Amino acid sequence: MSHIEILRAGVLTTCQDAGRPGWGHLAVPPSGAADHPSWRLANQLAGNPTGACALETTLNGATVKAHRNVTVVVGGAPCAVTVDGRPESWGQPVKLQAGSVLDAGPAEVGVRSYLAFSGGLHPKSSLGSHSTCLLSGLGPAPLQDGDTIPLGPSPAHPPLPTQWPAPWAGIGDEIVMKLHLGPRLEWFRPEAVAALTRSEWTVSEHSNRIGLRLEGPALTRSDPGAELPSEGIAAGALQVPPNGQPILFGADHPTTGGYPVVGVVGPEAQAAAAQARPGSRIRFVPIPMPHWSRQS
Amino acid sequence: MSTGRTTAAPRLRPLPAGPRGILIDCGTTAAARACYRSLQNRRMSGLLEAEDLVPGATTVLVDGIDEPELLAAELPGWPLTEEPEAAGEAVEIPVCYDGPDLEAVAALWGVRPDDVADIHSGIEYESAFCGFSPGFAYLEGLPERYQVPRRESPRTKVPAGSVAIAGPYTGVYPRTSPGGWQLIATMTNPGRLWNEHREPAALLVPGTRVRFAAVRV
Numbered sequence: 001m002s003h004i005e006i007l008r009a010g011v012l013t014t015c016q017d018a019g020r021p022g023w024g025h026l027a028v029p030p031s032g033a034a035d036h037p038s039w040r041l042a043n044q045l046a047g048n049p050t051g052a053c054a055l056e057t058t059l060n061g062a063t064v065k066a067h068r069n070v071t072v073v074v075g076g077a078p079c080a081v082t083v084d085g086r087p088e089s090w091g092q093p094v095k096l097q098a099g100s101v102l103d104a105g106p107a108e109v110g111v112r113s114y115l116a117f118s119g120g121l122h123p124k125s126s127l128g129s130h131s132t133c134l135l136s137g138l139g140p141a142p143l144q145d146g147d148t149i150p151l152g153p154s155p156a157h158p159p160l161p162t163q164w165p166a167p168w169a170g171i172g173d174e175i176v177m178k179l180h181l182g183p184r185l186e187w188f189r190p191e192a193v194a195a196l197t198r199s200e201w202t203v204s205e206h207s208n209r210i211g212l213r214l215e216g217p218a219l220t221r222s223d224p225g226a227e228l229p230s231e232g233i234a235a236g237a238l239q240v241p242p243n244g245q246p247i248l249f250g251a252d253h254p255t256t257g258g259y260p261v262v263g264v265v266g267p268e269a270q271a272a273a274a275q276a277r278p279g280s281r282i283r284f285v286p287i288p289m290p291h292w293s294r295q296s
Numbered sequence: 297m298s299t300g301r302t303t304a305a306p307r308l309r310p311l312p313a314g315p316r317g318i319l320i321d322c323g324t325t326a327a328a329r330a331c332y333r334s335l336q337n338r339r340m341s342g343l344l345e346a347e348d349l350v351p352g353a354t355t356v357l358v359d360g361i362d363e364p365e366l367l368a369a370e371l372p373g374w375p376l377t378e379e380p381e382a383a384g385e386a387v388e389i390p391v392c393y394d395g396p397d398l399e400a401v402a403a404l405w406g407v408r409p410d411d412v413a414d415i416h417s418g419i420e421y422e423s424a425f426c427g428f429s430p431g432f433a434y435l436e437g438l439p440e441r442y443q444v445p446r447r448e449s450p451r452t453k454v455p456a457g458s459v460a461i462a463g464p465y466t467g468v469y470p471r472t473s474p475g476g477w478q479l480i481a482t483m484t485n486p487g488r489l490w491n492e493h494r495e496p497a498a499l500l501v502p503g504t505r506v507r508f509a510a511v512r513v
Contacts, residue, residue: 021360024350026498027426126492136430137471138492183311183319230427230434232350232357234313256352256427264314292368293312 002068003150004117007101009143012058014132014209015123016114018051023127024255028138030235031131034209034251034274035076035112036267042075042116045093047155052120053130055143057113059277061104062143064115066096070151071118074102077110077275093118110275119152134209135252174200175276177269179238179284182293184228184260188240192219196262197286201246205278209252211239212273214282218244221260230256236265236273238284248273248282308376310368317359318368325354325424325436330376332356332502351425351502353434386420386505389468391459393417393510395479397447401461404444412480413510415442416459421466423504431470431490433500438464450476457486459508466508468500484511 006013016039019032033039033056043052055062061079066072071093074081081088082103088094096102104113123130123140132139143149185193195217204213219240233239233256237249241259248265250273263284265273276282308331309321322328332351335358338344344367347360361367393413395401402409421437438461446462451474454460458469460477469475470489483489489499500506 024348229353231352231355234317
């Protein structure tokens with residue numbers, strides 16, 4: 001079994017697996033890896049079963065010491081990888097001997113790298129998930145230098161002899177996302193909806209796993225005085241608080257809220273949002289409300 | 297007292313909530329409660345596959361469904377059955393009426409501070425929905441004349457177990473957190489509100505009846 005030791009946690013390194021969806025009615029955020037596809041692929045390349053817990057770093061990577069022989073894959077945001085100071089490959093299995101130190105450097109593009117260890121990580125779990133949730137405090141606390149995390153038994157089958165399937169397209173200076181309009185489109189004037197979908201939005205530095213705060217023209221509501229009774233928030237929701245600057249919710253989003261949601265982005269866009277750096281720009285391509293919602 | 301009869305169909309309005317979600321606007325709290333129960337029953341009997349059902353004040357969010365348009369097409373004709381009232385005892389929450397906003401609330405209600413305890417503990421509430429923090433339930437039942445606004449500036453630190461009121465709701469903070477509601481009392485054992493090793497982890501799941509009992513210290 002044994003464990004890994006965090007020598008450098010960086011800005012924010014957390015344990016993440018598939019999260020704990022399905023508990024929204026108890027006010028439990030879904031959490032889980034913010035960039036799901038990258039996390040899943042890193043695990044596959046490490047020979048892990050679907051759902052294994054990996055490390056998720058933020059902007060400046062992390063340094064980890066192995067206390068047993070273990071295979072690790074560094075995926076997600078591309079970064080320099082070294083083992084005991086020697087350069088190693090990003091995006092493919094790297095064998096670590098017990099006592100070796102792996103460093104995942106600062107993200108060259110994107111925000112979050114994933115470190116998947118063969119056997120997976122087994123920190124404390126809560127409601128069936130090892131994921132850290134920044135909003136609710138469920139799961140293990142964000143990692144600190146010196147923390148140790150137990151490793152699971154090595155998988156029976158060896159890691160796949162393969163590489164990241166294609167050079168990581170990464171995140172350009174501008175991310176374009178499909179925005180499915182609704183549920184609360186009617187709370188906004190047509191001019192505000194036009195501004196939403198014609199403007200370029202800048203990702204604020206006050207962004208995290210809970211959500212991306214976007215800066216741009218203020219989106220005004222039809223009736224600024226109206227109050228919306230609290231309602232459930234879908235994954236990928238774009239909520240507009242009273243200041244008119246939207247928040248694109250991420251994995252650790254609140255389960256209910258009292259500000260109108262003007263649109264929702266799908267899973268691909270949620271993964272892209274997880275790799276959007278402060279200062280990068282987002283444009284929304286509107287997908288109209290489906291016909292069934294316009295009959296009333 | 298209802299006996300499982302069908303109400304004069306409140307109109308359920310499906311709104312899109314992304315490619316895999318529907319927000320059902322039920323119009324009223326009672327309709328939202330009935331709609332949530334109905335969705336739960338459908339899910340339990342295998343008629344509905346959804347990742348999450350999240351009740352709100354007057355809505356239910358159905359998230360993580362493959363074909364939202366099918367559910368949306370069914371909804372307008374759905375008969376909502378008012379369930380008979382939940383069987384069994386209400387959950388009793390022992391509290392000490394010693395909150396820092398007790399006098400302010402008494403002034404807003406036009407009563408003496410001691411009366412706040414009698415009034416607040418004399419009402420039976422029902423958990424309408426959860427939100428804000430795991431285990432925090434929005435408890436309904438305060439008559440309109442006892443509804444007070446939130447504090448003008450929220451507190452940065454509200455201790456776990458604080459019993460608060462705001463708008464149509466009362467609630468108990470399961471863990472220390474920021475909060476803007478008016479604090480009137482303290483639950484003696486707030487650890488009961490959330491216990492990950494219990495099923496369900498939340499004490500006050502939506503639909504639970506709740507009573508507060510004043511204790512003196």
